[in-house]
Amino acid sequence: MTYKDMPLDEAYRLINTGPVVLVSSVSKSGEYDVAPIAWACPAQKSPSRVLVGVGRKHKTFTNIEETGEFVVSVPNISQVEMVTATGSVSGADVDKFVKLNIKSIDAKQVDCKIPDGVIGYLECKLVEIYGNDHLGLILGEAVAAAVDTEAYDGDRLLCETPAGKAVHHLGDRRYMTLGDQVIQ
Numbered sequence: 256m257t258y259k260d261m262p263l264d265e266a267y268r269l270i271n272t273g274p275v276v277l278v279s280s281v282s283k284s285g286e287y288d289v290a291p292i293a294w295a296c297p298a299q300k301s302p303s304r305v306l307v308g309v310g311r312k313h314k315t316f317t318n319i320e321e322t323g324e325f326v327v328s329v330p331n332i333s334q335v336e337m338v339t340a341t342g343s344v345s346g347a348d349v350d351k352f353v354k355l356n357i358k359s360i361d362a363k364q365v366d367c368k369i370p371d372g373v374i375g376y377l378e379c380k381l382v383e384i385y386g387n388d389h390l391g392l393i394l395g396e397a398v399a400a401a402v403d404t405e406a407y408d409g410d411r412l413l414c415e416t417p418a419g420k421a422v423h424h425l426g427d428r429r430y431m432t433l434g435d436q437v438i439q
């Protein structure tokens with residue numbers, strides 16, 4: 256094996272390829288927001304917990320800190336333009352649902368709007384915020400969750416079917432989705 260050195264500001268991309276999630280939130284004055292977050296991972300099985308890394312300057316961070324609620328949803332690859340668009344403006348400046356014409360459904364257990372057409376979502380209550388001055392590592396616990404019946408067969412994501420193809424971020428404006436083979 257031959258290795259080449261990587262720039263340290265790109266090294267994270269080696270492990271950046273989990274699904275991009277959309278984090279929905281609301282301000283304490285009731286303004287809804289949604290933003291793509293690539294730095295997301297599971298953090299507990301039962302009940303499910305998730306960890307998302309959100310810049311403290313983002314409206315998403317302020318909203319979650321204020322309300323203690325958010326939704327983590329998994330967009331389908333067909334929604335990749337919406338992913339880029341929601342990451343290009345701040346909810347501090349615009350209502351993205353209106354400006355970007357994003358159809359939504361209401362979360363049931365938290366006060367958030369979920370983009371319609373996502374593969375599935377976890378409605379979360381804030382457990383803890385870790386991190387530093389720049390990045391908040393937000394730990395949330397699912398209080399409700401749902402998945403597209405065409406994208407999940409009972410105990411796994413059907414990534415080999417169009418309905419189950421998530422968005423994976425390669426850096427900048429490049430994305431990929433999973434292939435059609437499942438190794439069992």
Ligand SMILES: Cc1cc2nc3c(=O)[nH]c(=O)nc-3n(C[C@H](O)[C@H](O)[C@H](O)COP(=O)(O)O)c2cc1C
Binds near residue numbers: 289310339424
């Ligand atoms: C594909 C993609 C992935 C992103 N991942 C993250 C991330 O993991 N953490 C983060 O803080 N910002 C991330 N961003 C940037 C935010 O989504 C972006 O700054 C957004 O406009 C913040 O919106 P808000 O101010 O309404 O919260 C990502 C953007 C894109 C397009």
